[in-house]
Amino acid sequence: MKQHRKNRIYVILFVGISILISIFLVFSALQENINLFYSPTDLKNNPPVSDKSIRAGGLVKENSLKRDKDSLKIKFEITDLKNTISVSYEGLLPDLFKENKGVVATGYFYSTSNEFIAYEILAKHDENYVPKEVKKALE
Amino acid sequence: MNKILGSITLFYHKLGSYPWFYSISSKLLPISTFLAFMIFLLGIVWGIFYSPSDVTQGEIYRIIYMHVPAASVAQSIYFSLAIAGFVYLVWKMKMAGLFIKAMAPIGASFTILALVSGAIWGQPTWGTWWVWDARLTSTLVLLLFYLAIIGLYSSFDNKKTADQAVSILAMVGAVNLPIIKKSVDWWNTLHQPSSIRIFEESTISSEMLYPLLICILSFYLMVFVFGLMAMRTEIAKREMTKDWFKKMVKKND
CATH class of the missing domain: 1.20.5 (Single alpha-helices involved in coiled-coils or other helix-helix interfaces)
Structure with a gap:
């Protein structure tokens, strides 16, 4: 060369x-x-100091989802399998919002009561694509 | 060994020749257009009508048959631009500069297709069209690099300066490619990690994977066809006044 x-x-x-x-x-x-969101462990170790809105994400804990009977209010817990935070929200939910599935909530975190008041809920889809028939056959 | 090296050098020199490229591409175009169209038809019909619906997403998941191939070629085209930029800067091969000019709008189009199809999928599944997570933002940056290349090229009157400038920009933008690829692993994102795995079992069932792979193949063939067309147009623009081009046009009349 x-x-x-x-x-x-x-x-x-x-x-x-x-x-x-x-x-x-x-x-x-x-x-x-x-990072798009904080995990419950992040929030526990480093609680946010400002009163700005943040995003928290993880899995919707099994059997934690409670729906209000006469409004769109819901309560559930977000877990990263080590720590959990309780979330309350009022409004419409995306189709994929389910227990044991990924979720990202936007809102305000109150570290003293470990409560998260969300004004937006996004569902996270995982990388698994499974045909309906296969799922039925497995059950 | 010397023979192999010799034929590689010969091929490289041929590749740099406009008349050679123009005649070989006119032979390649019909067959590759036919292949791209048939394979695309096979993949998309299989994906939309004959593959099973997804257990959590239902039918909306089928947008994957456009979204993943578009995102894949969008990144691959950029990678090829960066290589062409390197070749241009080191060996001053004119064809490499022309390649960048011709391919950038194609890459930009597929990036837009990936972003838009992703947004249409995101609205019903995630609950939002857009979120500023690492994967989506880095893909938007990819689009901006494509647009910057197109814009930068057209801002020069002198073709040589333009080729040189876009070569540098194409190479600089290549650092974004590993960021796009690994963003879903390095950071918390709303976008899921990839379902197609090379070294382990894919997390998408094979009944959905096969049509997807066919769609991906067809998108690469499509890019090949569009690329040949765009490069021929660009060669025609640059060589219109040259003797070989006039002769060829006369012969074809």
Whole structure:
């Protein structure tokens, strides 16, 4: 290979590696902010200090879902299998919201009572795609 | 060994030649268009009418047959742009610059298709069209890189300067690709991790996986067809006044 081409490759490599390092530094500094939601364990260890709304996520704990009889109010618990927080919400729910399935709630967390008042509930779909017939056959 | 190296070098030099590319692509186009169309038809009909419905999502999951192939080619096209950028900067191969110019709008289109189909799926399943999680945001950044390449190219009058500038930009943007790929593993996201696994068993049932793989293959063939067309157009634009091009047009008349 000709010398001037080799030199160009070196320059590209040098610039490329510098960009990679700077991006790595930026992302490691932003690590916490890139996460879409906090887990119950995060909230327990580092309760939010400001009164801004945050997102909490995890699984809807089995047998924790309680629906109000004459309104759209619901109560349930979010768990990451180590810690849980109790969530209350009023409004419509996405189709995939179910016990034992992933959920992301947006709202305000009160660490003293371990309560989360949500104003938005998003359901998280997992990576499993199972045909209906197969599920029936398994049961 | 020398023979193999020699034929690779020969192929590389041919690849850089506009007349050679123009004639070989006119032979490749009909057959690859036919293949892309038939395989797409097979995959999409199998996926929409003959694959089972999903136990939690019902029928809405079928958008996967557009969404995953679109997202896959969107990232692969960008990867190819970055390689072309490298080739252009080191060897000053004109065809590599032309490749970036021709492919960027195709990549942008498939990125838009991935984002829009994802939003349409997200509304009924997640409960929102859009959320600023790492996967969705990094894919939006991919679209912005494509748009930046298109915009940057058109802002230069001189083709050489334009090729050089977009080559650099294409390579810089490539750092985004591993971020898109691994975002669902590195951070908490609303988007699920990938269901198609290479080194372990996929978490999507094989009855749904086979039509999906066929759709993915057909999208790559489609990109090949669109790419050939776009590059031929670009060659025609750049070489319109050259002798070989005039001769060829005359011969075909």
